[in-house]
Amino acid sequence: MATEKSGTQRPGGRTERTRQAVLLATLELLAERGFLSLTVDAVAERSGVHKTTVYRRWKSPDGLVAAALDLGSEDDWAAPDTGSLENDLYGLAEELVRYFTEPDLRELPTASILAAFHSDQAAAALRGFYENRHARCTEIVRRAIDRGEAPTGTDAAEVIRSACAPIFYRLFISREPVDLKAARLAARAATLAARAGAFTR
Structure with a gap:
């Protein structure tokens, strides 16, 4: 983002x-x-x-x-570590809501995504940014597997996408209001799907 x-x-x-x-x-x-x-x-x-x-x-x-x-990709951002999969995913979704809705923050991430629709180079860079974030979020799912919250073989990137996708849908497709309730719902849905084995390879 x-x-x-x-x-x-x-x-x-x-x-x-x-x-x-x-x-x-x-x-x-x-x-x-x-x-x-x-x-x-x-x-x-x-x-x-x-x-x-x-x-x-x-x-x-x-x-x-x-x-x-x-x-x-050069910053010191780290994935949340709250002790539970749902709360870690909520931390990610809450961060998205904050970055894309707070007046002092939203212009840059929004402009970055829009730039990717006009420039192949910007699109490749944005894709690399999110690949980097997915890699840093691997620990969220590894810890969840260790705690028994998700089965072995769960695809970490797919879990992260599932938690974040509803936020982006509201922001850029349906243009619905985005708030912390939406962030919690997205995190809970992704957690339940992960526990059920929906993201195993």
């Missing part, structure tokens, strides 16, 4: 500082303007990096957005 800024960043010198400045400016402008109004010149101006450098390295708004979305 696209990405929240983190305190954990790659170490580096001037080249890395330039990269960070450009990509963070890209995220800011993506949230403010959306993908279709994003320009390389605007990113250069916002970041304070000469536009020749930006064009040479990232070439286009597509390249900038794809690289900026990749920042999500």
Whole structure:
């Protein structure tokens, strides 16, 4: 979902500082303007990096957005660990609701998803972001299996998709209100399906 800024960043010198400045400016402008109004010149101006450098390295708004979305794989985000499968999944669903509905947060993740419909590069980066999140969520299902809440062989990524899909459906398809009740319902349904063996390979 696209990405929240983190305190954990790659170490580096001037080249890395330039990269960070450009990509963070890209995220800011993506949230403010959306993908279709994003320009390389605007990113250069916002970041304070000469536009020749930006064009040479990232070439286009597509390249900038794809690289900026990749920042999500560098953060220090960790999956919830509450002691139960349902509550871990609720933590994920609650985070989605918060990111996509709170006024101070919702513009960037929403713009990131919309960008993926206009740019193959952005779509590939967004897919990579969620693959990274799925990998980090593997522990949720591993712990659930150890506690006897899900059978051995349960596909962790499918459990996570099942818990998150109803939130995205309400947000982007049916345009229904999304709240914490919806998050709880999605988590409970995914948990019951996992316990029944619906996601075993």
